[in-house]
Amino acid sequence: MNVPYLSRTETGADFFIEVYLDFVNERIRIDDYRGNINSVITRMKALAAQYSFTKEIIKSRVEDWPKFLSRGYELEGMINGYFNGSDAFFMVNYASDDRRTSDCWKAEDDLLDKIVAQKDAAQPNQLPTGYSMRLANVEDCKDLANLYGLVFQTYPTPMNEPSYIKDVMEEGTIFKMIEWNGQVVSAASAEVNETYHNAEMTDCATLLEHRKYGFMQLLISALEDELISRNIYFSYSLARAQSYGMNACLQKLGYLYSGRLANNCIMNDNFENMNIWVKKLV
Numbered sequence: 001m002n003v004p005y006l007s008r009t010e011t012g013a014d015f016f017i018e019v020y021l022d023f024v025n026e027r028i029r030i031d032d033y034r035g036n037i038n039s040v041i042t043r044m045k046a047l048a049a050q051y052s053f054t055k056e057i058i059k060s061r062v063e064d065w066p067k068f069l070s071r072g073y074e075l076e077g078m079i080n081g082y083f084n085g086s087d088a089f090f091m092v093n094y095a096s097d098d099r100r101t102s103d104c105w106k107a108e109d110d111l112l113d114k115i116v117a118q119k120d121a122a123q124p125n126q127l128p129t130g131y132s133m134r135l136a137n138v139e140d141c142k143d144l145a146n147l148y149g150l151v152f153q154t155y156p157t158p159m160n161e162p163s164y165i166k167d168v169m170e171e172g173t174i175f176k177m178i179e180w181n182g183q184v185v186s187a188a189s190a191e192v193n194e195t196y197h198n199a200e201m202t203d204c205a206t207l208l209e210h211r212k213y214g215f216m217q218l219l220i221s222a223l224e225d226e227l228i229s230r231n232i233y234f235s236y237s238l239a240r241a242q243s244y245g246m247n248a249c250l251q252k253l254g255y256l257y258s259g260r261l262a263n264n265c266i267m268n269d270n271f272e273n274m275n276i277w278v279k280k281l282v
Contacts, residue, residue: 004158015039019047025156025265026099027055032195037067045093054099055263058091065089077259077276081234083196090261090276102262102273108241112275115248116257125214127178133222136175136187141165143184144175151205156265159203174226175203176219178210186215190223192232199227201237204246216249224253224281233281238264241273250277 006021015035021028028048033040040058048056060068061083065075068091075089082088094100102108127133136144141162149160158164169175172194177187186206190199201223206215220237227235239246241260251257255277263271 010043012039012043015043017043019044021047021051022053022156022265023051025055025271026053027057027264028053029057029059031059033058037064038071041068041071048095054095056093056095057261060089060091062087062089065091075259076261078278079198079234079236079258079276080256080278081280082198082236085234090259092261099263099271104242105260105262105273108260108273108275111242111244112247112257115244115251118248118251120252125218127218128213131178131180131185131213133176133178133218135226136169136177138166138169140175140177140184141169144177144187147177147184147187147207148203148205150207153268154266156267174199174223176222176226178215178219180210185210186219188216188219188223190227190232190235192227192230197232198234198236199223199232201235201250204237211245214249216246217253220249220253224279228281234279235281236276236278238274238276240267241275247275247277253279255279 004024008019010017010019016033017030017040018032019028019030028044030044044056044058058068059082069075073091073093076092077090079088144165145160145162148155172192174190174192175187177184187203188201189203191202192199201220204216224235237250237255239250258276258278261274261276264274265272
């Protein structure tokens with residue numbers, strides 16, 4: 001495939017699915033579904049085999065996750081309130097032992113223990129002199145793409161392409177960014193799901209030389225305020241399980257750890273595990 005991903009809906013004789021085909025990360029994800037669970041699973045497996053994907057993910061409703069479990073799927077985590085206040089369960093299946101196995105799981109558990117044991121909440125940081133924060137718009141896409149290209153060697157989505165950022169903005173994703181001397185030095189986004197009234201905090205990046213100020217706490221807090229003003233009250237984030245800083249940031253902001261997705265996406269040329277963090281905003 002020449003495209004990094006493809007998102008579409010499919011309707012069968014007794015099912016409906018919203019499916020995300022991720023060619024970069026060799027996975028299929030079903031974000032929404034209705035109808036016969038066995039038919040949903042059959043179609044998901046057929047698509048995974050067609051494109052040689054090694055991981056299947058479905059966001060299951062609370063009443064359905066035991067049905068996926070009975071078909072060999074594993075529960076890797078959950079998002080509180082995802083479906084308009086009802087929880088979503090990440091049910092997954094793997095096509096290979098290599099994709100299922102992680103050599104750093106215990107080390108990531110130990111890191112998580114240290115983070116969760118910390119009881120200090122986020123401090124009300126102020127922007128240092130010379131820095132400013134604001135909502136981004138389509139005119140900022142090139143500068144945002146430059147930031148992501150500098151911070152990430154590889155990333156699950158093509159955030160180093162201005163056209164991609166423009167597309168997700170037009171689809172409803174909100175970006176907050178921090179500037180210094182006319183340069184975007186830090187940014188984060190909230191990918192809003194208008195149907196189910198939740199948002200994913202994602203695309204968090206800060207240039208190395210500006211990381212001492214704790215900008216991500218400021219950006220995420222500002223995005224939370226923006227979400228509340230738009231009547232979005234549930235947020236979640238997927239953080240690299242090996243990243244002390246990002247996981248600690250989310251914990252300080254009141255997010256709760258809710259599972260880990262094994263070998264979920266490619267970050268800096270390798271598959272990495274991603275921790276799930278969830279928060280009810282009001």
